[in-house]
Amino acid sequence: MPSIPPPPPQTLVHSLASLQAPPTERSIVTWSDAAGEHTAQLQDRTLVGSAAESGIVIADPTVSRLHAEFHFDERGLWVRDLGSRNGTFVENVMVREARLETGSTIRMGGTTLKLGSEMTTDGATPLWPAHRFGPLVGGSVVMRQLFACLAKFAVTDLAMMIQGETGTGKELVARAIHDASPRKQGPFVIVDCAAVPDALFESELFGHVKGAFTSAVANREGAFEAADGGTVFLDEIGELPIAMQPKLLRVLESRTVRPVGSTEHRRVDVRIVCATHRDLRTMVNAGAFREDLYFRLAGVPILVPPLREHPEDIPLLVEHILGRGASAELLAATANRPWLGNVRELRNFVERARAVGAQQALQMASQQSTGGSPSGTMRAAPSVANTTASMNPALLSNISFQQSFREFRDQWLEVGEREYLSRVLAQHARSIAAAARQAGLDRTYMHRLVRKHLL
Numbered sequence: 410m411p412s413i414p415p416p417p418p419q420t421l422v423h424s425l426a427s428l429q430a431p432p433t434e435r436s437i438v439t440w441s442d443a444a445g446e447h448t449a450q451l452q453d454r455t456l457v458g459s460a461a462e463s464g465i466v467i468a469d470p471t472v473s474r475l476h477a478e479f480h481f482d483e484r485g486l487w488v489r490d491l492g493s494r495n496g497t498f499v500e501n502v503m504v505r506e507a508r509l510e511t512g513s514t515i516r517m518g519g520t521t522l523k524l525g526s527e528m529t530t531d532g533a534t535p536l537w538p539a540h541r542f543g544p545l546v547g548g549s550v551v552m553r554q555l556f557a558c559l560a561k562f563a564v565t566d567l568a569m570m571i572q573g574e575t576g577t578g579k580e581l582v583a584r585a586i587h588d589a590s591p592r593k594q595g596p597f598v599i600v601d602c603a604a605v606p607d608a609l610f611e612s613e614l615f616g617h618v619k620g621a622f623t624s625a626v627a628n629r630e631g632a633f634e635a636a637d638g639g640t641v642f643l644d645e646i647g648e649l650p651i652a653m654q655p656k657l658l659r660v661l662e663s664r665t666v667r668p669v670g671s672t673e674h675r676r677v678d679v680r681i682v683c684a685t686h687r688d689l690r691t692m693v694n695a696g697a698f699r700e701d702l703y704f705r706l707a708g709v710p711i712l713v714p715p716l717r718e719h720p721e722d723i724p725l726l727v728e729h730i731l732g733r734g735a736s737a738e739l740l741a742a743t744a745n746r747p748w749l750g751n752v753r754e755l756r757n758f759v760e761r762a763r764a765v766g767a768q769q770a771l772q773m774a775s776q777q778s779t780g781g782s783p784s785g786t787m788r789a790a791p792s793v794a795n796t797t798a799s800m801n802p803a804l805l806s807n808i809s810f811q812q813s814f815r816e817f818r819d820q821w822l823e824v825g826e827r828e829y830l831s832r833v834l835a836q837h838a839r840s841i842a843a844a845a846r847q848a849g850l851d852r853t854y855m856h857r858l859v860r861k862h863l864l
């Protein structure tokens with residue numbers, strides 16, 4: 410079968426306009442007061458106060474009747490205090506007028522409002538009605554908007570591109586899309602593009618026939634064929650070697666694969682979901698990622714927010730991870746940390762706290778250099794002294810022996826696993842290949858473990 414030539418190059422702006430649903434960004438504020446929790450969309454001018462005639466009515470006696478006004482101009486969104494009794498504060502600074510950004514917190518009297526934004530394609534304000542979407546948990550406005558967007562597009566066959574910092578839940582989002590799609594009975598196949606050696610990429614994706622290269626001792630099915638009838642999740646798509654990019658594009662367009670060493674094209678029916686922590690548009694502009702492939706993959710761009718943008722979800726996530734209610738101590742310990750490694754770091758922390766107690770977990774966290782960086786780069790190797798401290802037998806004195814053996818074992822396996830990996834990595838100057846060799850693990854698996862433990 411003749412190969413299909415790639416489409417003619419397009420400009421980034423033109424392609425963006427033609428391939429993305431035309432989203433409109435709307436600013437919203439959320440707050441809770443004596444009357445409960447509220448979300449309101451901001452108009453060109455919105456009056457805020459405790460008077461019933463205000464656009465945003467706050468049920469709080471410390472808020473003046475006509476307290477402040479939100480308004481837009483060509484430079485953005487502003488809040489202006491209207492001479493209120495108790496003042497208007499932005500990020501705890503008292504202001505007469507200030508420009509706001511998404512995520513800003515605005516305090517009026519005793520009530521704090523949080524500014525968010527939502528992307529809509531139809532002018533409506535989509536909010537998922539529940540605090541869960543498949544395996545995903547989140548009750549904040551940003552997460553419920555995300556869930557509504559996932560629900561809307563999961564039922565289509567459009568390619569989806571999930572962007573977000575490391576640990577924000579991109580893989581879980583991909584799984585949620587698959588589970589909510591008509592393909593849910595089909596396979597869900599993950600390819601971690603960061604963990605596949607360049608020379609094996611083609612075989613990994615499209616398979617090979619026996620004898621295609623020296624180590625090809627038998628026919629092997631690639632990820633696309635394995636996912637036939639289901640979804641292929643291409644994780645860390647930004648790591649796809651440039652030489653592979655036209656090959657992937659051809660497969661997406663022809664919907665056929667040709668295993669390495671074969672002349673036969675095989676038809677495959679897969680939906681593509683990919684994820685990246687990098688901004689692929691910057692990579693396109695730098696020539697490191699093909700623009701035509703980018704637009705083919707980014708049919709629906711999905712942005713997963715970092716945890717710091719929805720800290721109100723932390724208690725819900727903590728209880729989800731624990732599988733039960735959390736102690737006040739644990740909730741306090743998790744409330745005000747930066748969580749640069751996002752939900753993954755929170756999960757590791759909670760699992761450690763379950764094993765050793767919240768205080769000890771806090772101590773261990775402060776011994777480690779904190780946070781997976783937003784850029785997704787690995788953090789510096791922990792020192793041997795630190796790793797030794799984390800296995801101090803004194804930890805045992807903090808462990809709960811009230812739990813079941815199974816729970817105890819699972820918690821200590823996590824702690825032990827992390828300890829083992831950090832030591833092996835340190836011994837091999839953080840070479841994943843060398844560490845995997847010594848550990849007797851597959852390099853891909855080693856890579857996953859390292860990311861899982863934020864090492």
Ligand SMILES: Nc1ncnc2c1ncn2[C@@H]1O[C@H](COP(=O)(O)OP(=O)(O)OP(=O)(O)O)[C@@H](O)[C@H]1O
Nearest residue numbers: 544545546574575576577578579580581752753860
């Ligand atoms: N909204 C959520 N609800 C429940 N669990 C979550 C949520 N978001 C993330 N997690 C959990 O956090 C951990 C990290 O999530 P995941 O591996 O999907 O992140 P990621 O963005 O793909 O990370 P990376 O970019 O490093 O691959 C997982 O254990 C996942 O189950």
